[in-house]
Amino acid sequence: MIRVESLHFAYDGREVLRGIDLVFGEEILALVGPNGSGKTTLAKHLNGLLKPTRGRVLVDGMDTREHTVAELSRKVGYVFQNPEHMFFEETVFKEVAFGPKNLGLDESEVEERVRWALGAVGLGGFEERTPYSLSGGEKQRLAIACVLAMRPKYLILDEPTTGLDWKAERSVVETIKSLREDGHGILLITHDMDLVLELAERVVLLEDGKKAFDGPVEEFFSLDLESYGLERPELLVLAEKLGAGFVRSVEELAGRVKQ
Amino acid sequence: MIYQFYVERDSLLHSLDPRVKIIGMLIGITSLMLFNDPKALIPLFLFILLSGRVLGKLGIGEQLRLLKPLLFIVLLTVLIWPLVYKPRLIGLLLGVSFSLRLLGFGLITFQLLMTTRQRELILGFVRLGLPYELGLTLTIALRYIPTLYGIASTIMDAQRSRGLELDRGNLLERIRKTVPILIPLIVASLKTAHELSIALESRAFGASRRRTFYRDISMKRRDYLALGILLTCFASLFYLRFVLGFGHVVIYR
Numbered sequence: 001m002i003r004v005e006s007l008h009f010a011y012d013g014r015e016v017l018r019g020i021d022l023v024f025g026e027e028i029l030a031l032v033g034p035n036g037s038g039k040t041t042l043a044k045h046l047n048g049l050l051k052p053t054r055g056r057v058l059v060d061g062m063d064t065r066e067h068t069v070a071e072l073s074r075k076v077g078y079v080f081q082n083p084e085h086m087f088f089e090e091t092v093f094k095e096v097a098f099g100p101k102n103l104g105l106d107e108s109e110v111e112e113r114v115r116w117a118l119g120a121v122g123l124g125g126f127e128e129r130t131p132y133s134l135s136g137g138e139k140q141r142l143a144i145a146c147v148l149a150m151r152p153k154y155l156i157l158d159e160p161t162t163g164l165d166w167k168a169e170r171s172v173v174e175t176i177k178s179l180r181e182d183g184h185g186i187l188l189i190t191h192d193m194d195l196v197l198e199l200a201e202r203v204v205l206l207e208d209g210k211k212a213f214d215g216p217v218e219e220f221f222s223l224d225l226e227s228y229g230l231e232r233p234e235l236l237v238l239a240e241k242l243g244a245g246f247v248r249s250v251e252e253l254a255g256r257v258k259q
Numbered sequence: 260m261i262y263q264f265y266v267e268r269d270s271l272l273h274s275l276d277p278r279v280k281i282i283g284m285l286i287g288i289t290s291l292m293l294f295n296d297p298k299a300l301i302p303l304f305l306f307i308l309l310s311g312r313v314l315g316k317l318g319i320g321e322q323l324r325l326l327k328p329l330l331f332i333v334l335l336t337v338l339i340w341p342l343v344y345k346p347r348l349i350g351l352l353l354g355v356s357f358s359l360r361l362l363g364f365g366l367i368t369f370q371l372l373m374t375t376r377q378r379e380l381i382l383g384f385v386r387l388g389l390p391y392e393l394g395l396t397l398t399i400a401l402r403y404i405p406t407l408y409g410i411a412s413t414i415m416d417a418q419r420s421r422g423l424e425l426d427r428g429n430l431l432e433r434i435r436k437t438v439p440i441l442i443p444l445i446v447a448s449l450k451t452a453h454e455l456s457i458a459l460e461s462r463a464f465g466a467s468r469r470r471t472f473y474r475d476i477s478m479k480r481r482d483y484l485a486l487g488i489l490l491t492c493f494a495s496l497f498y499l500r501f502v503l504g505f506g507h508v509v510i511y512r
Contacts, residue, residue, distance in 0.1 A: 005383070011430040023292070032273065044416070047420055049416050049419065049420065068424065069419045069420060070419070070422045070423070070424045073419075073420055073421065073422045074422075078416075078417075078420040079415065080416070080417040080420070082413075084443060084446060084447065085410070085413055085414045085417050085443050086414070086418060086439075086443060087443060088419040088438060088439045088441075088442035088444075090444055098421055098423075099422050102421060102422030102423055103422055104422070132446065142382075146421060147420070148419065150421065150422060182495075223342070
């Protein structure tokens with residue numbers, strides 16, 4: 001359980017986060033909000049990259065102020081928006097092995113974790129490729145594998161599908177779904193409302209460093225999203241017109257319409 | 260923003276043509292090199308400092324603060340001269356005045372940067388004969404320092420999230436730990452540079468040989484006046500030094 005208690009944070013005197021309370025466990029939580037609302041700043045507090053100015057963050061009882069990022073990286077994995085910002089090794093294998101090696105694991109354990117992580121994101125057989133030679137979706141999944149290999153319980157994904165084509169996006173979505181089934185808690189930072197509709201179990205909406213909404217997906221989509229600068233998914237608009245109520249996927253809508 | 264020296268003021272130095280200021284800087288640096296006598300160097304330094312205050316409306320403390328990075332080498336100079344030179348008191352005096360010469364170089368350069376906008380400065384150099392491509396390269400390089408700084412901190416955050424501990428281990432280990440930071444940074448820089456070159460070419464950069472400038476600079480009467488005064492001062496200092504023999508002491512016999 002990650003517990004955020006009345007978190008305040010200021011960059012050079014400017015308050016970016018203004019009192020946030022949040023509990024996050026084994027679920028897919030979508031963190032949404034306009035640019036500059038504090039999404040990334042909040043996420044960076046969950047693995048200790050940023051420390052609260054006021055309030056506190058507890059990761060399974062560990063206060064982030066008292067632990068280093070390296071210690072917290074065993075619990076919370078953070079996948080940055082641009083995967084290329086982390087690649088530096090010659091091969092995919094070595095790239096994924098970097099994290100577990102930092103944890104001080106022995107070679108056989110490292111190898112086992114690398115194989116497992118690559119398998120989990122569907123990149124088995126890519127071990128000898130060069131990270132920079134992969135396609136967009138593959139790079140994104142490799143970035144997830146790099147973090148996954150450290151076996152964190154919680155994963156933070158910062159806009160994992162931005163800039164990907166439909167097929168690549170599907171591969172990332174499938175990866176996220178299977179990670180959730182394996183018992184990971186996933187925090188999804190995104191602007192893509194379709195993705196929220198499809199994946200999220202709960203949504204937190206930030207505005208000006210404060211929580212504007214925290215609740216289940218269905219309730220979230222009944223908000224006036226446009227007033228927050230967010231777009232209502234086409235699927236919901238269509239479902240409404242067809243009188244099908246709240247649906248989460250095209251299949252679900254098709255099923256209702258057939259009835 | 261880092262590496263931003265310019266301070267907005269309404270002063271004579273700010274309003275002069277950048278070419279005059281560049282020539283002024285060169286004259287100032289040459290003048291400092293003409294003399295080695297404390298009798299000349301100490302007043303010269305104070306003169307530069309004061310002219311920054313009076314002509315450029317730059318605070319004394321504001322000017323001196325920028326010289327902080329030179330502090331170490333200044334201390335070294337002031338300490339070593341009296342140790343190796345006899346009589347020691349003269350050695351100390353020489354140490355102080357040579358430090359002031361060095362600080363004077365720094366001060367003049369910073370005064371130029373503090374009173375001239377980056378684009379005017381580069382335009383000044385280009386108007387003085389620097390190839391435009393070189394001037395542009397310089398502008399772009401300065402422009403991208405904050406951007407790269409931002410990318411570097413993101414990369415550091417990403418690698419720390421993978422368990423990299425930058426502030427741990429001995430010197431050799433720490434050097435090795437910069438590899439996961441440097442490689443993504445170099446790749447990102449190269450990509451940015453490549454994209455930038457495409458953007459430049461798609462706006463027909465280099466299509467015409469003679470460039471015109473949207474924001475041009477021109478020498479006005481007071482610019483010529485200032486240039487005249489500068490050159491007269493320089494000539495007088497030259498006369499003082501080589502005809503009257505003032506300001507030079509024999510240090511080594």
